[in-house]
Amino acid sequence: MKIAVLGTGSWGTALVKVLLDNGHQAAFWGRDPQQTEVIEKTRHNAKYLKGVELAGDLEVTSDLDSAVLGAKVIVLAVASQAIRSLLSQLNAALISEDVVFVNVSKGIELGTHQRISEIVHSFFPKHKYVVLSGPSHAEEVSAGIPTTLVSSSASRGAAELIQDVFSNESLRVYTNPDVIGVELGGALKNIIALGAGISDGLGFGDNSKAALMTRGIAEIARLGRSLGASSATFQGLSGIGDLIVTCTSLHSRNRRFGMLIGQGVPVEAALKEIDMVVEGYYTIHSAYELSQIKGVEMPITRELFRVLYEGEGARESVKRLMLRGKKHELEEAAEALKIWDLAE
Numbered sequence: 001m002k003i004a005v006l007g008t009g010s011w012g013t014a015l016v017k018v019l020l021d022n023g024h025q026a027a028f029w030g031r032d033p034q035q036t037e038v039i040e041k042t043r044h045n046a047k048y049l050k051g052v053e054l055a056g057d058l059e060v061t062s063d064l065d066s067a068v069l070g071a072k073v074i075v076l077a078v079a080s081q082a083i084r085s086l087l088s089q090l091n092a093a094l095i096s097e098d099v100v101f102v103n104v105s106k107g108i109e110l111g112t113h114q115r116i117s118e119i120v121h122s123f124f125p126k127h128k129y130v131v132l133s134g135p136s137h138a139e140e141v142s143a144g145i146p147t148t149l150v151s152s153s154a155s156r157g158a159a160e161l162i163q164d165v166f167s168n169e170s171l172r173v174y175t176n177p178d179v180i181g182v183e184l185g186g187a188l189k190n191i192i193a194l195g196a197g198i199s200d201g202l203g204f205g206d207n208s209k210a211a212l213m214t215r216g217i218a219e220i221a222r223l224g225r226s227l228g229a230s231s232a233t234f235q236g237l238s239g240i241g242d243l244i245v246t247c248t249s250l251h252s253r254n255r256r257f258g259m260l261i262g263q264g265v266p267v268e269a270a271l272k273e274i275d276m277v278v279e280g281y282y283t284i285h286s287a288y289e290l291s292q293i294k295g296v297e298m299p300i301t302r303e304l305f306r307v308l309y310e311g312e313g314a315r316e317s318v319k320r321l322m323l324r325g326k327k328h329e330l331e332e333a334a335e336a337l338k339i340w341d342l343a344e
């Protein structure tokens with residue numbers, strides 16, 4: 001089967017390798033013709049994923065028409081803020097109605113607050129859509145390190161097709177019908193990973209990071225539920241699973257960016273130093289606005305918004321988080337308090 005992967009960053013490269021290893025024909029599109037020419041010649045993408053060979057039936061191109069022509073699956077692997085402009089450049093006449101769109105980027109659009117499924121649907125309302133997400137760093141997937149993903153779609157057939165296309169002995173793919181939950185889990189965990197990086201950069205320890213991860217998934221699920229996601233999805237691979245890997249891995253750009261911020265590096269300089277997409281920086285903006293619109297409490301997100309967009313000091317933000325009004329741990333506090341009342 002011909003599969004087009006649009007986006008020659010590190011994740012696109014790792015996924016092309018999986019597809020080639022699984023025996024598919026792959027078309028790999030990037031916007032920079034100089035870069036695609038080098039990848040075509042060398043079969044390596046040295047800037048984004050060093051040392052990974054792309055062997056197999058591969059076309060590397062900067063021509064979008066040629067990439068999607070005859071493809072049965074189109075994988076969107078560019079930074080999430082670029083998805084709309086990429087979709088606007090696709091020639092719809094070349095994409096038949098049975099083509100499945102697969103999104104692997106993790107973000108929420110600035111301004112519109114749309115998830116990627118909503119953006120894809122606005123361009124291609126009749127096509128099936130799958131989000132493929134979960135705890136997966138490109139460096140490890142391309143090295144064949146055992147990894148798990150979630151293929152989520154409103155269509156069971158499409159979710160299972162993508163499960164089949166990507167599965168192999170080192171990549172196990174589960175299915176899940178909760179597209180909203182899978183998309184939000186992948187996007188919102190980057191906020192908490194960025195916070196975990198700041199915590200490390202400030203010299204805090206494991207206790208602080210465990211607190212951020214646990215209270216982080218609580219506020220992610222709170223916003224998710226208000227947007228129609230299922231709570232259970234946030235306990236799965238695309239929720240807590242991806243949160244754990246991103247908050248703890250040295251591969252994570254979000255965490256590394258956060259560490260620089262915690263060490264006092266200004267935002268622009270830190271973005272430049274990472275030199276790859278730091279999705280969490282943009283998602284904090286979208287999620288903070290969404291939380292205001294929905295009236296959902298997201299204390300960690302709010303403090304990160306203050307640090308990154310309003311120039312507040314990270315230590316002052318931590319102090320504010322620690323000294324907030326005292327709370328009961330569980331969302332179902334009223335129920336828990338009833339248990340105490342009955343006992344007394």
Ligand SMILES: NC(=O)c1ccc[n+]([C@@H]2O[C@H](COP(=O)([O-])OP(=O)(O)OC[C@H]3O[C@@H](n4cnc5c(N)ncnc54)[C@H](O)[C@@H]3O)[C@@H](O)[C@H]2O)c1
Nearest residue numbers: 008009010011012031078079080082105106137138276277
């Ligand atoms: N790297 C990983 O391990 C990993 C794993 C899972 C998901 N993701 C997600 O995949 C997405 C891509 O991440 P990445 O790691 O490949 O990022 P990257 O920084 O390595 O590459 C981003 C790619 O997007 C392209 N791009 C940016 N703006 C564009 C535009 N306007 N038009 C066309 N192309 C554009 C860049 O040229 C580059 O090829 C992100 O949403 C990320 O969260 C990454």
Ligand SMILES: O=P(O)(O)OC[C@H](O)CO
Nearest residue numbers: 134135136251252253254
């Ligand atoms: O490197 P990051 O922080 O963008 O994270 C990459 C993936 O989302 C991890 O699953």
